Amino acid sequence: MTLITDVRLRRVLDSRGNPTVEADVVTESGGFGRAAAPSGASTGEYEAVERPPTEAIAAAREHAVPRLVGTVYAGNQREVDAALHAADGTTDFSEIGANSAVAISMAAAKAGADVLGAPLFQHLGGTFRGENFPIPLGNVVGGGEHAADATDIQEFLAAPVGAPSVEDAVFANAAVHAAVADLLSERGVPCGKGDEGAWAPSIDDSEAFEIVAEAVSMVQDEVGFNIGFGLDVAGAELYDAESETYEYSDRSRDTDEQIAYIADLVEEYDLVYVEDPLDEDDYDAFADLTAEVGDQTLICGDDLFVTNTNRLVDGIDRNAANSILIKPNQIGTLSDAFDAIELATENGYDSVVSHRSGETEDATIAHLAVATDAPFIKTGAVGGERTAKLNELIRIADDAT
Ligand SMILES: C=C(OP(=O)(O)O)C(=O)O
Numbered sequence: 370m371t372l373i374t375d376v377r378l379r380r381v382l383d384s385r386g387n388p389t390v391e392a393d394v395v396t397e398s399g400g401f402g403r404a405a406a407p408s409g410a411s412t413g414e415y416e417a418v419e420r421p422p423t424e425a426i427a428a429a430r431e432h433a434v435p436r437l438v439g440t441v442y443a444g445n446q447r448e449v450d451a452a453l454h455a456a457d458g459t460t461d462f463s464e465i466g467a468n469s470a471v472a473i474s475m476a477a478a479k480a481g482a483d484v485l486g487a488p489l490f491q492h493l494g495g496t497f498r499g500e501n502f503p504i505p506l507g508n509v510v511g512g513g514e515h516a517a518d519a520t521d522i523q524e525f526l527a528a529p530v531g532a533p534s535v536e537d538a539v540f541a542n543a544a545v546h547a548a549v550a551d552l553l554s555e556r557g558v559p560c561g562k563g564d565e566g567a568w569a570p571s572i573d574d575s576e577a578f579e580i581v582a583e584a585v586s587m588v589q590d591e592v593g594f595n596i597g598f599g600l601d602v603a604g605a606e607l608y609d610a611e612s613e614t615y616e617y618s619d620r621s622r623d624t625d626e627q628i629a630y631i632a633d634l635v636e637e638y639d640l641v642y643v644e645d646p647l648d649e650d651d652y653d654a655f656a657d658l659t660a661e662v663g664d665q666t667l668i669c670g671d672d673l674f675v676t677n678t679n680r681l682v683d684g685i686d687r688n689a690a691n692s693i694l695i696k697p698n699q700i701g702t703l704s705d706a707f708d709a710i711e712l713a714t715e716n717g718y719d720s721v722v723s724h725r726s727g728e729t730e731d732a733t734i735a736h737l738a739v740a741t742d743a744p745f746i747k748t749g750a751v752g753g754e755r756t757a758k759l760n761e762l763i764r765i766a767d768d769a770t
């Protein structure tokens with residue numbers, strides 16, 4: 370019943386107004402799935418390759434579609450993803466593009482769920498999934514590669530760790546986002562939003578820390594549960610390999626100073642989450658920081674691990690980080706993303722399923738997080754392409770998908 374009978378690919382718009390790949394998968398019995406690839410701006414050096422959409426679509430039509438249609442069952446995700454790898458023939462999807470691969474992989478999963486008449490999370494995770502929900506990390510202030518003239522640190526994230534339900538958590542993040550706007554306005558700071566909907570004021574990091582800490586504490590008092598906050602430093606974007614320093618607007622830090630700086634921030638703001646505090650090549654520095662503060666906070670590898678089990682094995686061997694960001698398009702298929710989550714879980718690393726800065730209304734990651742029992746999801750706080758995922762989580766909790 371889930372035999373794939375058609376795969377259609379097209380260019381659609383992403384949230385930055387750039388073209389991206391959308392895939393439709395149709396099965397023998399009329400099952401249908403549609404999914405679109407997201408796209409990063411602060412991409413890791415070791416990510417699978419995103420090709421220009423027109424090229425990715427042409428290559429996938431030539432190499433992948435003939436291998437899937439009439440041969441592969443959408444209900445068998447491993448088979449779909451193995452066919453995508455075989456069609457591509459490289460280790461990094463540089464032939465058909467990770468954007469074509471991930472769009473097809475996710476669309477096939479949805480077509481498989483459609484035939485079964487099961488919600489996507491249940492098709493992917495099994496019948497006993499759907500009881501636990503990830504804590505949403507929502508960025509409320511940001512800069513780095515996501516906004517010009519804003520903070521050096523890429524993302525300041527609300528983390529409603531004490532929320533009694535996913536719905537409460539989602540609304541708490543939106544309330545922190547709104548509280549930040551009020552505080553900025555009180556200070557007379559004008560601002561627009563960055564790529565992910567976070568406020569992007571022209572302030573330095575220390576002022577952002579003050580404002581976010583205050584906003585979090587205000588909302589925490591209102592809602593009566595614990596809200597922490599976290600960061601995505603996007604350290605690789607700050608790191609200058611030539612001088613071996615992290616370049617902030619007001620100063621440079623060498624690696625030891627960067628480790629000490631982050632450890633101080635964890636202490637001072639009781640941070641519950643720190644993503645990519647260090648350069649993507651520096652496992653040793655990640656290990657040093659994890660040894661120092663890893664019992665107090667999550668140290669998460671995004672550009673460090675790029676959802677890749679080979680890189681995660683290296684991290685586990687060296688005790689670098691204690692958490693991994695999971696972005697399906699960094700690795701190209703849902704099966705590979707699943708393998709990364711499984712390996713992480715087996716080794717005590719928490720998984721954080723994540724959006725990209727360039728997104729669409731696709732909500733697959735909400736289902737992926739529930740299917741894998743991931744403890745966290747990072748998908749923004751406001752904005753249509755972000756709320757697509759947050760609202761889907763609320764619907765899953767309400768049994769309404
Ligand atoms: C979501 C992120 O940004 P991008 O998609 O630009 O890599 C991130 O760095 O975690």
Ligand SMILES: [Mg+2]
Nearest residue numbers: 601644645671
């Ligand atoms: Mg990141």
